[in-house]
Amino acid sequence: MTTLIVVKTVEELKSAPEEFREAVSKLVISHAVNELYGAQVFDEPAIAFAPTPYAKWLTCRVAMEEYGHHVRFKQLGVQMGIPEERMVPGTGKRPLSIFEFPLKTWEEFVAIKLLADLAEILQVEDLLHCAFHPLRNLARATMPEERFHAQFGEDFSAELVKTEDGKARLQAAVDAYWPYLPSFFGGSKSRNNEIFRKWNIKQRTNDEMRVDYIKRATEVATKYGLTLPALQQAA
Numbered sequence: 001m002t003t004l005i006v007v008k009t010v011e012e013l014k015s016a017p018e019e020f021r022e023a024v025s026k027l028v029i030s031h032a033v034n035e036l037y038g039a040q041v042f043d044e045p046a047i048a049f050a051p052t053p054y055a056k057w058l059t060c061r062v063a064m065e066e067y068g069h070h071v072r073f074k075q076l077g078v079q080m081g082i083p084e085e086r087m088v089p090g091t092g093k094r095p096l097s098i099f100e101f102p103l104k105t106w107e108e109f110v111a112i113k114l115l116a117d118l119a120e121i122l123q124v125e126d127l128l129h130c131a132f133h134p135l136r137n138l139a140r141a142t143m144p145e146e147r148f149h150a151q152f153g154e155d156f157s158a159e160l161v162k163t164e165d166g167k168a169r170l171q172a173a174v175d176a177y178w179p180y181l182p183s184f185f186g187g188s189k190s191r192n193n194e195i196f197r198k199w200n201i202k203q204r205t206n207d208e209m210r211v212d213y214i215k216r217a218t219e220v221a222t223k224y225g226l227t228l229p230a231l232q233q234a235a
């Protein structure tokens with residue numbers, strides 16, 4: 001069941017029901033924290049691994065945009081009255097497990113942009129019709145950049161798979177990272193997700209998103225002759 005209220009501004013949020021306010025705060029915090037983690041753990045270190053000046057240039061742009069996503073979500077959070085320390089890694093939410101592995105190679109970064117940014121696209125897509133318009137607008141502004149990151153992953157994958165060796169290294173990176181990605185979408189029975197959908201803040205269940213993600217990730221991997229390892233357990 002969907003409760004149809006629309007909150008057009010941060011000002012209007014003050015008079016929204018508490019459950020709605022808490023739900024949008026959780027989403028803003030989670031985006032702010034994860035965007036910063038990603039930028040620190042993957043995108044910025046990847047600049048050093050990028051093999052050519054051209055690749056470094058584009059990687060700098062990706063890193064700049066990921067830091068920018070954090071900045072924008074955090075700015076919205078500050079306007080909403082969320083304490084700043086809850087929107088940076090370390091003090092607030094536990095990070096997603098994928099952020100616990102420091103980046104070691106260029107191929108790992110390409111695999112992450114190819115597959116993890118696709119997960120990010122699905123998350124942002126789900127906010128494009130969010131009942132809290134400042135968050136909806138932020139999702140709309142962020143989307144073209146997330147698409148660029150996924151395209152970056154595709155373009156450099158296409159480059160790497162041209163050689164046997166490059167393809168083997170990229171496949172090894174996919175094998176290492178893929179098992180962690182479907183859990184991005186949260187638990188199957190998530191109380192948070194129920195509340196997000198009740199208020200029309202998000203549209204889909206975690207499982208619906210996960211199934212769609214696995215399908216789209218499989219399509220994109222297949223396009224470059226890559227395979228996704230079987231998942232150990234139904235995520």
Ligand SMILES: [Fe+2]
Pocket residue numbers: 035065066069120146
């Ligand atoms: Fe991002």
Ligand SMILES: [Fe+2]
Pocket residue numbers: 066117120145146149
């Ligand atoms: Fe991204």
